Amino acid sequence: MDLENNTMEAIEKIGNTPDKLIEVLIQCQSLNQQNYITEEQLNLISKGLNIPLSKAYGVASFYSMLSTSKKGKYVIQVCNSGPCYVNNSKTIAKAFQDALGISLGEVTADGLFSLEYTSCFGGCQIAPAVKINDMVYGNLTEEKVWQLVDSLRKEAV
Amino acid sequence: MKSFVSKLCGKIMPLSLKEYREHGGFLGLEKALFYMSPQEVIDEIKESRLRGRGGASFPTGVKWQLVAAEGDEEKYVVCNADEGEPGTFKDKALLEGCPFQVIEGLMISAYAVGAYKGYIYIRGEYPNSIDLFKKAINILKKEGYLGENILGQNFSFDIEVRSGAGAYVCGEETALIESIEGNSGSSRFKPPYPPNCGLWGKPTLVNNVETLANIPLIISQGAEEFLKLGTKGSKGTKLISVSGNVVNKGVFEVEFGISLREIIYDICGGLEGNKKLKFIQVGGSSGACLPELLLDLELDFDEFKKHNIGIGSGAILVVDDSCCILDFMRVTTEFFKHESCGKCTTCREGNRHIIKAIDRMIYGSGTERDMQIIKDIATIMRDSSLCGLGQAAPIPVLSLLKHFKDEFQEHINGYCSTGVCNFKGEGKSHG
Numbered sequence: 001m002d003l004e005n006n007t008m009e010a011i012e013k014i015g016n017t018p019d020k021l022i023e024v025l026i027q028c029q030s031l032n033q034q035n036y037i038t039e040e041q042l043n044l045i046s047k048g049l050n051i052p053l054s055k056a057y058g059v060a061s062f063y064s065m066l067s068t069s070k071k072g073k074y075v076i077q078v079c080n081s082g083p084c085y086v087n088n089s090k091t092i093a094k095a096f097q098d099a100l101g102i103s104l105g106e107v108t109a110d111g112l113f114s115l116e117y118t119s120c121f122g123g124c125q126i127a128p129a130v131k132i133n134d135m136v137y138g139n140l141t142e143e144k145v146w147q148l149v150d151s152l153r154k155e156a157v
Numbered sequence: 158m159k160s161f162v163s164k165l166c167g168k169i170m171p172l173s174l175k176e177y178r179e180h181g182g183f184l185g186l187e188k189a190l191f192y193m194s195p196q197e198v199i200d201e202i203k204e205s206r207l208r209g210r211g212g213a214s215f216p217t218g219v220k221w222q223l224v225a226a227e228g229d230e231e232k233y234v235v236c237n238a239d240e241g242e243p244g245t246f247k248d249k250a251l252l253e254g255c256p257f258q259v260i261e262g263l264m265i266s267a268y269a270v271g272a273y274k275g276y277i278y279i280r281g282e283y284p285n286s287i288d289l290f291k292k293a294i295n296i297l298k299k300e301g302y303l304g305e306n307i308l309g310q311n312f313s314f315d316i317e318v319r320s321g322a323g324a325y326v327c328g329e330e331t332a333l334i335e336s337i338e339g340n341s342g343s344s345r346f347k348p349p350y351p352p353n354c355g356l357w358g359k360p361t362l363v364n365n366v367e368t369l370a371n372i373p374l375i376i377s378q379g380a381e382e383f384l385k386l387g388t389k390g391s392k393g394t395k396l397i398s399v400s401g402n403v404v405n406k407g408v409f410e411v412e413f414g415i416s417l418r419e420i421i422y423d424i425c426g427g428l429e430g431n432k433k434l435k436f437i438q439v440g441g442s443s444g445a446c447l448p449e450l451l452l453d454l455e456l457d458f459d460e461f462k463k464h465n466i467g468i469g470s471g472a473i474l475v476v477d478d479s480c481c482i483l484d485f486m487r488v489t490t491e492f493f494k495h496e497s498c499g500k501c502t503t504c505r506e507g508n509r510h511i512i513k514a515i516d517r518m519i520y521g522s523g524t525e526r527d528m529q530i531i532k533d534i535a536t537i538m539r540d541s542s543l544c545g546l547g548q549a550a551p552i553p554v555l556s557l558l559k560h561f562k563d564e565f566q567e568h569i570n571g572y573c574s575t576g577v578c579n580f581k582g583e584g585k586s587h588g
Contacts, residue, residue: 021339022322026281060342064495065323077194081243082442083400085488119241119325119492120442121282123406124400124472134284156584 006031007041011048018051021059025066032110035071035133042068064118072107072114074152076100077131081120087127093117095145096130112156113149158424159412160392161386162370166254171289174296177257178426183302185373189265190310198269199225200375205380206392209374211237211328211365212440212469213545214458220362223352225269227360232272235356235363236263238286239333241325242441243492244472245575247396248366250408252279252286255370256293260316262369264302265376267314270362280321290318325496329544330355330363332498343498344544367396387413390459395468397456401437401475402429411456418452421475432477433489436560440469442489443549445556446476466556481577482564486557487515493550504547507538511554518568519578528565532558 004016010027014020028041037060046053049126060066078084093115097103107114123129126138129150169176177183181209183587203218211476224232236259240248251259256562263275279287294316297303307311326332331345334356355361370550371393375383386393391413397420398408411420417437421427428434436446454460461468476485494508511534514527533560535551542548558565567574 017339019337019339020297022336023320026320026322028350059341059363061338062498063281063322063324065321068246080488081492082485082489083474085485086401086474086480103267119323120241120245122240122246124244124246124398127400127406 003031003038003041004044007044008048011045016048016050018049019050021045021049021056022063024049025056025060025063029066033073035070035073035075035114036067039068056117070107072110072112073156074113074132076113076115077118077121078104078115079120079123079127079129080117083120083124084127084129089128091142092128092130092140092145095142096149099146099149112153159386159394159410161410162367162374163250163254163396163408163410166250169255171254172292172296174257174300175415177255178521179406181377181512182257182373183261185376186261186268186302187308188585189268189376190308190312193376195225195269195271198265201376201380202269202372205375205383207333207368207375207383208391208458209365209397210367210371210471212242212443212467215470217364217368220352220364220393221266221269223350224272224360224362227353229360231357231359232270233356233361234263234267234270234272234275234358235333235337235361236277236329236366236369237328237330237333237363238277238283238366239321239326239328240283240366240433241280241321241431241468241496242443242470242472243314243437244400244474245398245470247398247408247471249286250371250396251366252283256286256289257297258370258373259366260290260293260297261436262372263316263364264307264314266362266364266369266404268312270360272362273313273315274354275316276319276337277316278319278321278327278337281323282321287318287320323491324498325557326498326544328545329546332544333363334361334520341498343500344542344546381514388455388457389457391457395456397473399425399473399475401473402432402477403427403475404429413455413457415456416453417447417456417473418471420456420473421452425475428475428477430477431446432479434556435476435480435482437476438474438475438553439472440476441472442469442492443552444469444472446553446560447556450559466552479575481573483515483519483558483563483568483573484577486554487512488517489553490515490550497546497550499540501547502544503538504542504544504550507534507542507547508550510534511551518565519573521571523569525569527569528562 014023042056046056123136129138199221207217208214327336327342332342336342351361438446497504499505514530517523535554538551
């Protein structure tokens, strides 16, 4: 029950007052290789912070960086806000779909990648940009997308 | 270009307190604590005529006075570092270039309004900034700049860093407060405004990163120095972030009074591939889209107001003539649809219905009535939405309708001159 212990540990470290909910959720999500918060974790958080389960779930589903469904080990987020759009982000999204063989909103069968659109994360200077977990990659071309996916695949092995 | 508020960015190591002090760091705080009463600090800021740099451009000194006037023992100051406006990345330059300057500004604001606790709410998309601030705060605690009786004076103050988790609406101050409290980021009904009733129902001062970064400089150099910069109605400098189809994208500090044309063609080197400019969007996705004929407009709050537009966060998106107005409007509205918190009906439903009307036009079943529908919905949203998100979402829509009416007409007639849209059936392409 590593996940349970780690979740309890995270709550203890961050604090068990209701205002720490978001910080706790962010931390708990990072404990999980598939980058999401499990139902079991939500239950633990609700007890630990003494808040209703519906509240924990409500907040977890409100914020777009938090997820209650399985994602990839690498969460690929393609910016689709104005500045990246005028720098051809749609082509980049298409290239990722081709390179990964999945559509936006899906996870690859091996659980390695998930692909989605995201709102602006401030990478406009190097648009079109994508965010993969905590890393930002910019000035992308279709060719670079394929290279990037390739190098991440190798990194994972 | 000017170098004032951002002058230490890139020049010093962000986490070197020694270097920050060598370049005049904490002189503002020392001056405030040793020689000025809280009211004198507020008066100095009022005299500088500094206006908020987050987007609403509210006079900073007036806001401080409102919080200071509250009798409550418990007050809070909050630094709004939830820079979510698309095309805006200027706060990041300050957050990662000189965190101590932002913290010093927050400390001075706390001293002025009588707060003992501060929060820095940084968007979750900036993990580096969050990390830097946590480290910076630890350094300051060790060095006696944070904690009890700071610098031996009767002033105690502590700061906590809070992370956002991906919600544009949390840049709105009441939604931000909800988020710090651990809730979903839905805007509150106003009034009461945060200066009366904010975080945990207590008087709360919320200021943008760039606003706070100006404070130490104004206090240490005096309001008079600050007043020398800028125009009659807009004092100081502004950080702008330029993106889109332009040669040099990036964050630049400019003095108020510079024209948009100078920014785009002199500072940013014009458009990529010497293409023709179609429009620029000023202030992020919630800003107005201006055609070329308005490029000689000077960066000035009052000048902008004459045209009924705002400077907003200082983002400038440059768009060339390969862009389809309707497709761009769809992308922008899709963003607001996704980011709407869903609390008020006009914002939640309005964006969806604008997209439906755009889609009818893009896919070939649009009529003149759709233009009117978009205009009506946008106007209702602007006038009746609960917070800035819903009120500002229709601004780009209305400005595009005003300046690019022909292109809407073109789509109703079944073709798209930029060749971006796909029409059902036979599309007459005039590409």
